[in-house]
Structures are given as structure tokens and as C-alpha cells.
Amino acid sequence: MTSAPDLFQSQLQETGQAVETLLDTLLGPAPLTRETTRPDRLLAAMRHGALGGGKRLRPFLLVESARLCGAAPSAALLAGCALELVHCYSLVHDDLPAMDDDDLRRGRPTVHKVYDDAMAILAGDALLTLAFDVMGRPEIHEDAGVRLELVTGLARASGLGGMAGGQALDLEAEGRYEADRKPLVLSDASIRQLQAMKTGALLLFAVEAGGILGRVDTKTRAAISSYGRAVGAAFQIADDILDVEADSATLGKEAGKDADRGKGTLVQRLGLDAAKAERDRLARTALEALSGFGVEADMLRMTARFIVSRGH
Amino acid sequence: MTSAPDLFQSQLQETGQAVETLLDTLLGPAPLTRETTRPDRLLAAMRHGALGGGKRLRPFLLVESARLCGAAPSAALLAGCALELVHCYSLVHDDLPAMDDDDLRRGRPTVHKVYDDAMAILAGDALLTLAFDVMGRPEIHEDAGVRLELVTGLARASGLGGMAGGQALDLEAEGRYEADRKPLVLSDASIRQLQAMKTGALLLFAVEAGGILGRVDTKTRAAISSYGRAVGAAFQIADDILDVEADSATLGKEAGKDADRGKGTLVQRLGLDAAKAERDRLARTALEALSGFGVEADMLRMTARFIVSRGH
Numbered sequence: 045m046t047s048a049p050d051l052f053q054s055q056l057q058e059t060g061q062a063v064e065t066l067l068d069t070l071l072g073p074a075p076l077t078r079e080t081t082r083p084d085r086l087l088a089a090m091r092h093g094a095l096g097g098g099k100r101l102r103p104f105l106l107v108e109s110a111r112l113c114g115a116a117p118s119a120a121l122l123a124g125c126a127l128e129l130v131h132c133y134s135l136v137h138d139d140l141p142a143m144d145d146d147d148l149r150r151g152r153p154t155v156h157k158v159y160d161d162a163m164a165i166l167a168g169d170a171l172l173t174l175a176f177d178v179m180g181r182p183e184i185h186e187d188a189g190v191r192l193e194l195v196t197g198l199a200r201a202s203g204l205g206g207m208a209g210g211q212a213l214d215l216e217a218e219g220r221y222e223a224d225r226k227p228l229v230l231s232d233a234s235i236r237q238l239q240a241m242k243t244g245a246l247l248l249f250a251v252e253a254g255g256i257l258g259r260v261d262t263k264t265r266a267a268i269s270s271y272g273r274a275v276g277a278a279f280q281i282a283d284d285i286l287d288v289e290a291d292s293a294t295l296g297k298e299a300g301k302d303a304d305r306g307k308g309t310l311v312q313r314l315g316l317d318a319a320k321a322e323r324d325r326l327a328r329t330a331l332e333a334l335s336g337f338g339v340e341a342d343m344l345r346m347t348a349r350f351i352v353s354r355g356h
Numbered sequence: 357m358t359s360a361p362d363l364f365q366s367q368l369q370e371t372g373q374a375v376e377t378l379l380d381t382l383l384g385p386a387p388l389t390r391e392t393t394r395p396d397r398l399l400a401a402m403r404h405g406a407l408g409g410g411k412r413l414r415p416f417l418l419v420e421s422a423r424l425c426g427a428a429p430s431a432a433l434l435a436g437c438a439l440e441l442v443h444c445y446s447l448v449h450d451d452l453p454a455m456d457d458d459d460l461r462r463g464r465p466t467v468h469k470v471y472d473d474a475m476a477i478l479a480g481d482a483l484l485t486l487a488f489d490v491m492g493r494p495e496i497h498e499d500a501g502v503r504l505e506l507v508t509g510l511a512r513a514s515g516l517g518g519m520a521g522g523q524a525l526d527l528e529a530e531g532r533y534e535a536d537r538k539p540l541v542l543s544d545a546s547i548r549q550l551q552a553m554k555t556g557a558l559l560l561f562a563v564e565a566g567g568i569l570g571r572v573d574t575k576t577r578a579a580i581s582s583y584g585r586a587v588g589a590a591f592q593i594a595d596d597i598l599d600v601e602a603d604s605a606t607l608g609k610e611a612g613k614d615a616d617r618g619k620g621t622l623v624q625r626l627g628l629d630a631a632k633a634e635r636d637r638l639a640r641t642a643l644e645a646l647s648g649f650g651v652e653a654d655m656l657r658m659t660a661r662f663i664v665s666r667g668h
Contacts, residue, residue, distance in 0.1 A: 078509060079517020080553045085533065086516055086524035137481060142454075142473035160532070161454035165477065166524050169449060169484065170516040176488040177511035180504050188501040192492050195507055197390060199489035204398055204482040205391020212398035212478050220472070221397065241392045 052346040059107055059121070060100040066125045067094050070178060089159045089167035090174075093136040094129060097150040101351075102127050102250045105275075108343045109254025109268055116257075119184050123194060123253055126179035130202050131246060133171035136164055138211065172202070185257060193256050201249035210242025217308035230308035236277065238308060243283070244276030251275070251344075267333050271344065274330035279351050281323040284309040286354075288316065327352040364658040371419055371433070372412040378437045379406050382490060401471045401479035402486075405448040406441060409462040413663075414439050414562045417587075420655045421566025421580055428569075431496050435506060435565055438491035442514050443558060445483035448476055450523065484514075497569060505568050513561035522554025529620035542620035548589065550620060555595070556588030563587070563656075579645050583656060586642035591663050593635040596621040598666075600628065639664040 071091050075082050103124025110120030139146040139154040140161060147157050156164035179195045200206055215221070217230055217238060230238070240248075251272030255265045288311055311319040330348040334341045383403050387394050415436025422432030451458040451466040452473060459469050468476035491507050512518055527533070529542055529550060542550070552560075563584030567577045600623055623631040642660040646653045 075517045076512065078512035079515070079521075080549060080557070081521065082516050083521045083524045083528075085528060086521055090516065133481075137477055140474075140477065142452075142477060162452075162527055162532070163524065165449055165452065165454060166520050166527075168481070169445075170520040172481065172484060173511050173515035173520065177508055177515065180508045180511070188499075188504045192500045192504050192507070195504070196489055196492045199485050199492070200388065200390035203391070203485035203489065204402065205387045205394050208478050208482040208485060209391075209393065209395045209398055212395045212475065215474055215478075216395075216397060220474070237392060245392070 048342075048346060052343065052350060055343060056099060056101075056104055056350075059104045059124075060098075062121055063100040063103045063125055063128060064095065066121060067128065070125060070129075070174065071095070076177075085159070085163065086166055086170060089155055089163045090171055092158055093155045093164075093167050094132040094171060097152070098128075098131075100124075100128060101279075101347075102131055102246055105247065105250035105272075105344075105347060106253050108347065109251045109272075110257045111254070112337065112341055112344060113254045113258025113260045113264065113268070115254060120254060120257055122181065123179060123184050123257065124250070126175045126184075126194075127198065127246065127250055127253065129171045129175035129178065130198065130207075133168040133175070134202075134207060134211070136168040136171065140164055143211075143215075190256060190259070194253055197249055197252065197256065201245040206241055206245035207243075210238055210240070210245065213238040214242055214308075230313070232310070232313060235308045235310055235313055239277065239280040239310075240273070243280045244273065247276035247279055248272035263336075267336055270333035271330050271348070274326045274333060275348050275351055278323050278326035278330065278348070281310050281319055281326070282352050282354065284311045285316065285319055285323065287311075323352050360654075360658060364655065364662060367420075367655060368411065368413075368416055368662075371416045371436075372410075374433055375412040375415045375437055375440060376407065378433060379440065382437060382441075382486065383407070388489075397471070397475065398478055398482060401467055401475045402483055404470055405467045405476075405479050406444040406483060409464070410443075412436075412440060413591075413659075414443055414558055417559065417562035417584075417656075417659060418565050420659065421563045421584075422569045423566070424649065424653055424656060425566045425570025425572045425576065425580070427566060432566060432569055434493065435491060435496050435569065436562070438487045438496075438506075439510065439558065439562055439565065441483050441487035441490065442510065442519075445480040445487070446514075446519060446523070448480040448483065452476055455523075455527075502568060502571070506565055509561055509564065509568065513557040518553055518557035519555075522550055522552070522557065525550040526554055526620075542625070544622070544625060547620045547622055547625055551589065551592040551622075552585070555592045556585065559588035559591055560584035575648075579648055582645035583642050583660070586638045586645060587660050587663055590635050590638035590642065590660070593622050593631055593638070594664050594666065596623045597628065597631055597635065599623075635664050 071087065071094060073082055073087060103121065106124040106127060107117050107120045111117055135149060136155045138144050139149055140156055146154055148154065155167055175198065176195055179198055180191050184194065185191050202208065248269065251268050255268050310322060314322065327348050331345055334345060383399065383406060385394055385399060415433065418436040418439060419429050419432045423429055447461060448467045450456050451461055452468055458466055460466065467479055487510065488507055491510055492503050496506065497503050514520065560581065563580050567580050622634060626634065639660050643657055646657060
């Protein structure tokens, strides 16, 4: 008999491989209608930034939420790839010397190290742009209105009022723009808002997109949104805890950098133990949000548990 | 009696002011549904990159093409603003030290000079993202399928097979990636393809978007596309000629920089006189493409003449 964690891991892995295959196709060399040509070097930089890495947690959440909401997993997978392209672009830009200045990502040199800053900027731009192209494709849903709701939702989750805005607030939290360059002391509420934007918005959108695809009623939508908000917040706290606890070898990136920079994390604000308690409280909130569902929500429940217990 | 050039200039100015007003609203402080908050500093950087400048030629082309194609100018104006947001993001990123390294744009310090590189990267990212949000808004067209065609068209024109790809090819044309760092010698055809992507794609899309909004027949669409391709190509050659001839004071940017970098322009490849002849030939091609239309296409005809005759 397969245990629940094994079932979850095999499902996560399977979806991850499907995402990889689909991204490989989406980033193929042949130009599409209305494209002139796909320049080799730019395409290679985009592929370096998008392929061969990550748990693909956002597409996984989207696919599993869609399954719960009665939408076709294959369509959800393509929407998940559009979302993943946005996540990948954000990593390519965040790693730039002008931003977080990271040389390693998942144990490999970052895009700007393999190519250069200019090509990394363009590769990020082009990954972001491609995301909206992909999200508009007819394979995702027969109703253009549904696809448009996904396009708009993705834009809002990613833009100035979402991920990009959260990253901007994070730069301020580092104290970059203080005259004496001291880190700002952020309140709990400010840190939570920053994190809800920086990482929470895309994770929430992943879950909500499943509901959009399944055209669920208001009550179901509220339940999955509540789940999405809680796992989004739990994910970031878990990440900050990992960053403090892990060493470079395990994590494949330079650990402890966030703390060095004085970024506003809840770990720093509350201490490690209180942060762990908060992470676990959020996981319980996520599970409670799904209390109206039966076994069909088990995969999302396992995802919430995975998020707070993962080692890397 | 108002002369044709006066009529054109007043129309261009009027649309430009309408674009400015609408962009000012789109970049207002209040968060939209699904946005958390709009961080002050990021919003200010975006506004610096998008407001107070330029002829707004792309929205103008879109509005005039839409008018010719029987679509409502007010809806076309909003679509034009979405397009202009993409243009503005590209300028913010192109001006970065890692890219073209320009300190001045339209006589003002560039975004990365006023803020810093990180904020300029994020401001560009968020302008690009906002463009797709705006292009999906119901005010643009009642039919979601039409808006989705605009979203996809904008993505293809802007991405790896369009503008971003053209910029990547341009970096290669500078010889950045040659071992001995000598400029590549590009063929006429390669230069034309590079330019069709780098600047032509957005100008062509501006014109085609009018046809999408007006749901024109295949023949009309082919005619305006032919016009759009020709004015796009003419625009870039005219720009390269201006760059060689103008001085910094007139142009508001550092003149002659392209030539210093050994970029592949047709001026450099063919010489100034032959480039001017080619620019004028393309303008004639643009006018011929409109030969099936009557006076209702006069504004687009004047636009073609303006593009090849403008002093700055």
C-alpha cells in the first residue's frame, strides 16, 4: 500500500515532469504566428532560467486546485506553465547583481552568470511576456472570458500590486533607500503584507486559477482562496526558517543572505520558535479552509503539510 | 483654413494629451481588485518612466487605424495606452547601465538615474505586467475574444519573437558576444529583420490592433498590415538617420552613441544618402498600401509622411 506522503511525492514529481516537458516545448526554437524569429542566444538564456529546476509548486497547486474544482488537469497544466514562466522570470531578475546578486540557483550558475546582465534582463522580460501569450491560448479553456480572467488575475498577482510590488517593498526593507542605509524596522503587519505580495500573490493565484477554470460558486471560491492565502503565508515563513537553518550545500543557494541583508522576515521579527508556531498555525488555517471538502481535497491538504515540513 | 500638417499636428497632440491623462489614471495610487497595495516608490518610478514624454506615436497609430476600421476611438485609446506601457517599459530597461547605459531620455534623467538599477528593473517589469492587465479590460471591447486577440498580439509583438528578441539581436550586433568583441558585420537582410523586431513589431501591432478592434475583413487587414510594416521600417531608418545628424541638444539624448557602438543600422551599411532613399521608398510603400481607401485614411497617410520628415 502506498502511504500518503509517497502518493503526494509521486504526484508532485509527475506534475513537475509534465511541466518540464511542456515548458521545453513552449520554449522551442520554431517561431509562432506573429513572431519573426526566436534568437538563439536569448532563447538559450530563457531556457536556462526556466528549465531543469524547482519543485514546480505553483503549477502543482494550480492543477490540484483545478482538479478539486472539476476542471481538466491538462488545461490546468498549461495555465500552470504560464504561471511558472512568471515565477521563473522573477527569479532571473531577482538574481541580478542590481537586485539580490546571487550567483547560484538550485546549485547551478544563475542566468546573468552564464550569459550577462543584459541578456538576463531580456530573458526575464521575454519569459514574463510569454506567460501572457500562453495564458491566452485556446487549449486552456474554450471560453475566452475565462482565459481573460486568468490573464488579468495573473497580471494583478505579478505586478505593482502583487509580486513586483512586494519585491520593491523588500528592497526598502533592506534599508536601501534610507539616508543612513539602516534597515527599516517593519511591523508584523508590514512584513505580512510584503510577503503576501512578494510570494503569496502567485501562490494564491495558483489556487484561485483552479477555481476560475472550474467556474466554481462563490462559497467554493472563498474556501480555496482562504486556503491559498494561508499556504502562501506559511510557505514564506517556512522559507525564511529554512534560510536560517539550512547550509549552502543543502539549499543550493547562499544561505543566510537574507539575514545578512537585514530583510524583514517574521523569523527575524518574532524569533525562530514563534515563527515556527506561526507557520504551523497557518497550515492549520489552510486545512480548516478545506473542511467543507471530502477526500477530493486530500492532495491540497498534503500540499499544505508538505509546505511546512519540507527540508529544502 | 487649416493646412494638412497643422491638422495632423493638432490631432497628434490631442491624442498625446489624452494618452497622458489616461496613463496618469492607470498609474494612480489606489489598488485595484486583486492588488494588495501600490508601493509609493515603485509607483513613482513607473510614473517617471511612463509619464511626461514622447509623441505617443504608437497609441496614435492604434487610434487612427481603429478609426479607419470603424472602431470606437475611446476604446482604441485604452488599448493604445496598454501598448504605450510596453513601449515605456522597454525604454526603462534599455536605458539601464547593463543595456544601452543612457543617463538622459527626452532631456530628463532616466529612471535608473533618479532611483537605482533595481527599482528601474522592477518598474519596467511592472509596466510590462500592467500592459496586459489594461489590454484585458472590458472597456476595450465587449467581446472577450477580441481582447484576448489583442493580449496575444501584444505579447507576440513584444516578446522573444518580437521586440525583446530584436533587442537581443542588437546586443549581438554590437559584438558583445564575439570573443574579440568586434562588431558583427550584418547583412542588409539581418539588419532589416533585427529592426522589424526591435521597433517594427510594436508599430505594426499598433496598426493591426485597429483592425482587430474593427473586426475588418482579410483584405483590409492585409492592407493595413502592409502599411504598418512599411511605416515601422521607415521609422527605424529615420531614427538612425536622425541619430547620425542630430546633436544632443535637439534630440534630448546622447547622439551618435549607436554609431560609436558599431550597431548594425542601415545608415551604416548603405551610407546616409542610400538610407534616406530607402526611408522614402518605404514611405511610398506605406502610402500605396492605403490606395484602396479614400479620405478616411488621410490621417494614416499624414502619419507616414510625418515619420519620414520629423526633425526629432
